Amino acid sequence: MQRILQPGEIETLDRIHFPRVRLPQPATLFQERAARLRQLAEGNPIADYLRFAARLVDAQHRRASAAPAPQPLPADIARRASEHGMPLLPASEHLPDGWQAGLRALLADLQGDAAVPAGLAPVSAALAALDDAALDDLARQVLADNIGREDLAAAPLVMAALQVGFAIRAGSLAEKDVPFAEPATVCPVCGSAPVASVLRIGGEAGGHRYLHCAVCASEWHMVRVKCSHCESTRGVRYQGVRDAGTEQAGKGDTAQPVLAETCDQCHTYRKLVNQEKDPFVDPVADDLAAITLDLLMGDTEFARASGNPLLAIEKPLAV
Known part of the structure; x- marks a missing residue:
C-alpha cells in the first residue's frame, strides 16, 4: 500500500528545497x-x-x-x-x-x-x-x-x-511573514537595496546566492545568472582585483572571496562575497574592505549599484 506524503515530508525529500529568505x-x-x-x-x-x-x-x-x-x-x-x-x-x-x-x-x-x-x-x-x-x-x-x-x-x-x-x-x-515582493532586487522586508550578494555554504542554503539588505540585514535568494540590479540574464560577468579580464557568470573559478558582478545591460556592478572561498566573509564588512576593487571599477563603464551603510561618499555631480 502506498502512503501519501504530507507537505512537510515532501520538502524533506526535495533536495532543491532551500530557504527563500534568511532573517538576521x-x-x-x-x-x-x-x-x-x-x-x-x-x-x-x-x-x-x-x-x-x-x-x-x-x-x-x-x-x-x-x-x-x-x-x-x-x-x-x-x-x-x-x-x-x-x-x-x-x-x-x-x-x-x-x-x-x-x-x-x-x-x-x-x-x-x-x-x-x-x-x-x-x-x-x-x-x-x-x-x-x-x-x-x-x-x-x-x-x-x-x-x-x-x-x-x-x-x-x-x-x-x-x-x-x-x-x-x-x-x-x-x-512565512515575508512576502514575494517586486521588484526582486529590493529587500522584501524593508524595501531597501542590497549592499552586496553572498554565496552561502552549509545547510540548505549552501551553494545559493542571497542578496544582503544594507538596512535590516535580511537576505533573499536570487539566482546567480541574474543581475542583482536590473535582473537581466545577459552580459552578467565577474571581475576581481587580480583578474586580467572578466569571466562569464557562473563559469569562473577564481580564488578571490570578493568579486565585482557587472552587468552589460544596466552598466552597474555590485560585489559578490563568497563563503566557499572564505567561510568568514561578511557582506557589509568585506564590501567595505574591498575598496581597492571599487577604485579599479571607477576606471570602467560600470557604476556602483548601491552604497555601503558604514561609509557615505559624496555623489559626483551630474554632467
Missing part, C-alpha cells in the same frame, strides 16, 4: 561583523577606518543586546504586503520605535574611544542635540541616499542606529 540574528550579527572588520583591517590600505567601523559595530552589538523585543507584526500588514507583492515594512515609512534614543546611546558609547576620529566629536554632538522629529527627517534622507556634503559624516552613525532597530524587527519575523 541580531544577537550575533554585529559581534561577528566587528570581528571580521578587525581581521580585514590587517594590512588594508584603509585599516584605520576599518578599525573605527569595528568600534561602531561593537556599539551596535551593545545596543542590540540591550534593546527590548519588538511589537508583534499586525496581521493586516503581512496580508496587505502579500496581496500587493510589496515589501513588508518599507523602511522610510516604518522607522523603528525608539531608534532616536538608541542613536543617542550609541553616540555616548563612542565618546572618548581612541579608535573614533577626533573630527567626529562635533558631528556626534550635533546629532545628539537634534530632537526626535529632526532625527526622523534626517533618517529618511539617509535611507533614501539623498544627503548633502554636510551630512556625510553623520550618515554612517544614523544608519548604524537604524540598522539595530531594523535588524531586531526583521529577526523577530518568520519566513
